[in-house]
Amino acid sequence: MAQKVAVEGWFSVEPAALVGTRCTACGTPYFPRNEMACRNPGCAGAKDGSELEPYTFSTRGKVWSYADARYKPPPPYVSPEPFRPYVVAAVELETEKIVVLGQVVPGVSVDDLAVGQEVELTVGTLYTDGDDDYLVWMWRPAE
Numbered sequence: 001m002a003q004k005v006a007v008e009g010w011f012s013v014e015p016a017a018l019v020g021t022r023c024t025a026c027g028t029p030y031f032p033r034n035e036m037a038c039r040n041p042g043c044a045g046a047k048d049g050s051e052l053e054p055y056t057f058s059t060r061g062k063v064w065s066y067a068d069a070r071y072k073p074p075p076p077y078v079s080p081e082p083f084r085p086y087v088v089a090a091v092e093l094e095t096e097k098i099v100v101l102g103q104v105v106p107g108v109s110v111d112d113l114a115v116g117q118e119v120e121l122t123v124g125t126l127y128t129d130g131d132d133d134y135l136v137w138m139w140r141p142a143e
Helices: none
Strands: 002-005 017-023 052-056 060-069 086-093 099-104 118-129 132-141
Touching: 060 099, 099 118
Parallel strands: 002 132, 099 132
Antiparallel strands: 017 052, 060 086, 060 118, 086 099, 118 132
């Protein structure tokens, strides 16, 4: 099977990491990527996009919130067939202090998570289509 990223340009597979941009003038990080201009009103940067650079986010954080997803989301979201419930977690990244939502790896339930728990980023299969596995970032309890 071939592996493809489900959302091009939002994360890297090896090493597993979220990718975006960061303002060189004020340090504000953006996920997903922002290429227009820094949106920080207090920034003294150029505000024309030239102040933004590619940025790789920290891969660890703490659970800010989490939930059980027990219904099949409507299109355009692609769910595997048959649908299996999964867990989503909002994670505050360790360095950037922004919150990023993502699925939790299969096999981890809401009973296994707690607010404030340390987790780390990994990559897993969102769905399979023919001979292709489509990958997305996921969270797993930190080791």
